[in-house]
Structure formats: C-alpha cells, structure tokens
Amino acid sequence: MDNDVSAGSTATTSTLGHLALGLTLLAFGIGHTGVISGVSAADSVSLATYIGGIALFLLGILEFRGGNGFNGTAFAGLGAFWFTWASGAGDKVTAHAGGTFLVLFALLALTLTVGAASGLFSQGMYGLLFLSLVLLAISAFADSGSLAKAAGWVAAVAGLLGWYGATAALAKWPMAVGGRSRGAVAAG
Secondary structure, rough: OOOOOOOOOOOHHHHHHHHHHHHHHHHHHHHHHHHOOOHHHHHHHHHHHHHHHHHHHHHHHHHHHHOOOHHHHHHHHHHHHHHHOOOOOOOOOHHHHHHHHHHHHHHHHHHHHHHHOOOHHHHHHHHHHHHHHHHHHHHHHOOHHHHHHHHHHHHHHHHEEEEEHHHHHHHHHOOOOOOOOOOOOOOO
8 A cells, every 4th residue: 555645534534443343342342241142252253354344444444544543452452362362263263272361352441441542432442342341251250151241241331422422523423422512523
C-alpha cells in the first residue's frame, strides 16, 4: 500500500472495531449465560474467529497505520485473544491452561481500562471485559459453572456497551451519561 494513500478514516475503523468487539462479546457472553436454550459459548467460536479475531486484528493494524495507538493496541490485542480463544475452545487445552490464558488477557483488558481516555463507555466496556475474564479464569481453575455463568452476564453487558458505543457514533446519538452532553463521540 502506498504511504500517500489513506488506510481509511480512523473514525470509521474505530467504529467498526468497537462494533466487532461489542458483537463478539455479546455472543460470547450470551453463550456462557445459558439464557438461550441450546446456545453455548462454543456456538460463538466462528464469530470469535472471523469477526472478533481476524477482522478485529486487521482493524487494529489499520488503526496503527492511522496513528491511533490505543485502538491499534486494543483491536490487535483483542483480535489475537479472540482468534486464540476460538482455536483452543473445547477440550483442546486443560482447564488450568485455559485459566492461565484468561488471566493473561485479563491483564490486557486491565491495561485498556486504565488507558481508555474517552470516558464511561470504553472504560466500562474494557473494565467489564477484565472482570469477565477474571471470573472465567477463576471458574476454569475452580471448575465452577456458576462463576462462568456470572462471567457470561458481565461479558454480555460489556458487549452491549461496545455495541451501543459504535451505534451511537454512527447514529450521532449522545454518549454522555449524566447532566452534560459531549455529543456523539466514537467509543474508543
């Protein structure tokens, strides 16, 4: 790609990245909750591989190219998470190896929570992702289905925040919570 040719609008890739992350988190979370009969976390593997994994990773590269280091790190790092999670889903790894994997990526989510500068939606989404991954890790170590279910609910709420943030950016809905409005801002 020629350096003089734009890689795309940063606002566009940021919005698409948050939409991909939000929908992947929502599917992953709903699968863990068991709220829909016959739907499990394993059913979100294809979405996690292609949308959460490959697409999010590529959007991260575009964000880096566009000069947005935070979203580049978030999207590429979480794209690697989703792709690796989907590749190891099922009985391919031990519970303790899976728990360790979740702890390591919980640290990435914690870093993103601390580094998110755009307010409640992105900090909330990354913070809830962190909490969800910690709960899932503990669930894997302790073999606790109820903790996994709680983690699923937390992930689903994080996914809803990501989805709303991306939708609000596209629809120019307000993103402020509370008395003063900042206008529509990308959720990154």
